[in-house]
Amino acid sequence: MELDARRIPDGTVLEANICIVGAGPAGIALAHEFIGHKVDVLLLDSGGLKPEEHVQELNEGAVVGDPYAGLRKTRCRGVGGTVCLWNTPVGSELGAKYVPLDPCDLEERADFPHGGWPFDYSHLEPFYQRAQTLCGLGPLAYEGKDWSQGEHACLALDGERLATRVYQFGVARLFTRSYPRDVGRSVNTCLCHHATVYELETEGRGRRVVGAKLAGLSGGQLRVRATIFVLAAGAIENARLLLLSNGSSSDALGDRHGWVGRCFMEHPRDYALTLIPRSPDLFKAAAFYDAHPARDGTIVGGRVALDERAIRTARLPNASVTLLPRPKMEPSSIGVRARLLSRLRHLVGRQPRSGYGWSRISEMSRTFDAFQLLVNFEQRPNPENRVALARKRDLLGLPQAEVHWRWREEEQANLERLRTVLASGLEGAGLGQVVVHTGLRPDPNAHHHAGTTRMNADPRYGVVDADGRVHGTDNLYVTGGSVFPSAGFANPTLTIVALALRLADHLKLRI
Ligand SMILES: Cc1cc2nc3c(=O)[nH]c(=O)nc-3n(C[C@H](O)[C@H](O)[C@H](O)COP(=O)(O)OP(=O)(O)OC[C@H]3O[C@@H](n4cnc5c(N)ncnc54)[C@H](O)[C@@H]3O)c2cc1C
Known part of the structure; x- marks a missing residue:
């Protein structure tokens, strides 16, 4: 039913x-699992079937600290959630890059006690x-x-420090149209x-949620009574x-132990490395690292992992490198660069933010002079990075x-070490010379929010337990990037x- x-x-x-x-990928995937089961599921969303501008005002919020794109720009209210903003070309549609966490991302690490996940990759x-x-997507296969x-x-590549792995690409439509319709x-x-939803009503000093209060922007007030409540409204x-x-x-x-909102994480993006290829042939030889359809139709794109x-041994943040060919530019002419970018945009026929589609250009060695390396990397949890009420x-x-x-400063120092390892690994593989712009700060804006209701089996160190249930509240669960105790470098949606x-399986047994 639709209401x-x-x-x-x-x-x-x-x-x-x-x-x-919340009807983003988290809430939709969960609700979809119950179709045809003998359980009544109500999936609520703040927005409409398509994003509406005035509803986005509910996403306004403040940022305290270093520059950040802001809370309105980095998420979307409406059925499909933030998927409605996805901007990676996938065939003739828009979509996203998918990749799982690596096994090491789930492990406890020395630099942050209680930072591991309560289960392992297997x-x-x-x-x-x-x-x-x-x-x-295609099969769960992410090795080059x-x-x-x-x-x-x-x-x-040298195999010791660097390896080729892939992203898989998937379309937004499944979450914005197909599954909501189902x-x-x-x-x-x-x-x-x-x-x-603007408040959860509780009894027994928070031991049980008895209802949710709802408001519409035009003024009406509703209530929901349910046996189980699940928050899937995004990490903020x-x-x-x-x-x-x-x-x-x-x-x-x-929030008995003060963790709600703590350990907000992003996936910073670093542009400090440029690879000057040893030979112009490298552009053609590197076509695997552009998005392309594989034999079975899965769209994949190589990355340097x-x-x-x-x-583990060097205690580096996890990271992944995307090769983005850099258009040739006359030293003093900005106009040429702009012209080349617009030419690339025209040839690829898509907005260029994702940087994919370059290997379809026939004269690559005449068009490009280097690879700008985009390093997506991990930000470790820090309780001082957090969501609070303004x-x-x-x-x-x-x-x-x-x-x-x-x-x-310590994150910048780790980033400098990471750059050195990546640069020497790529040079060691004989790909060319890597120019490092030391001191450059990364761009924090991958728009991947995580960590604010962290999962830990021990209530002293987390908000939800290993099932996603809020510690101390019997019938309230949280799902989405907010439960990640650590977030690796991987785009979070998979x-x-x-x-x-996993939560759907748990609730099917419980209800
Ligand atoms: C430009 C851009 C590109 C991205 N690209 C990628 C990518 O390539 N790969 C990838 O893995 N990830 C990508 N992401 C991140 C990805 O979109 C999010 O991680 C993902 O959508 C989070 O899913 P979610 O369901 O937890 O939250 P959301 O998708 O944010 O959905 C939350 C839903 O909850 C609703 N809601 C919020 N508050 C309430 C409330 N109080 N009451 C009722 N409903 C409420 C909202 O309306 C929304 O529909 C990208 C994000 C952006 C902005």
């Missing part, structure tokens, strides 16, 4: 077995397999050798849009909703979210979907 909350009479109480707050693997299918063939072959058409699942709103709800007498819900042994209020009169985010499928 528009604006048309439901004021004061109505909606009932369900499971109420899911536990997550079957859920990744299922997530691959739901996200419309799994896809290397013919004109699209891996370059020989949820809206099924008899036991209901998609209710224009329904913003999941924390904000807990902070807006009462737990025990003085604490916010789930840091070997896990290097991460003084300023949103359109519903509630405190906005405020993100505290700083890039620290892991977000895998965790949602």
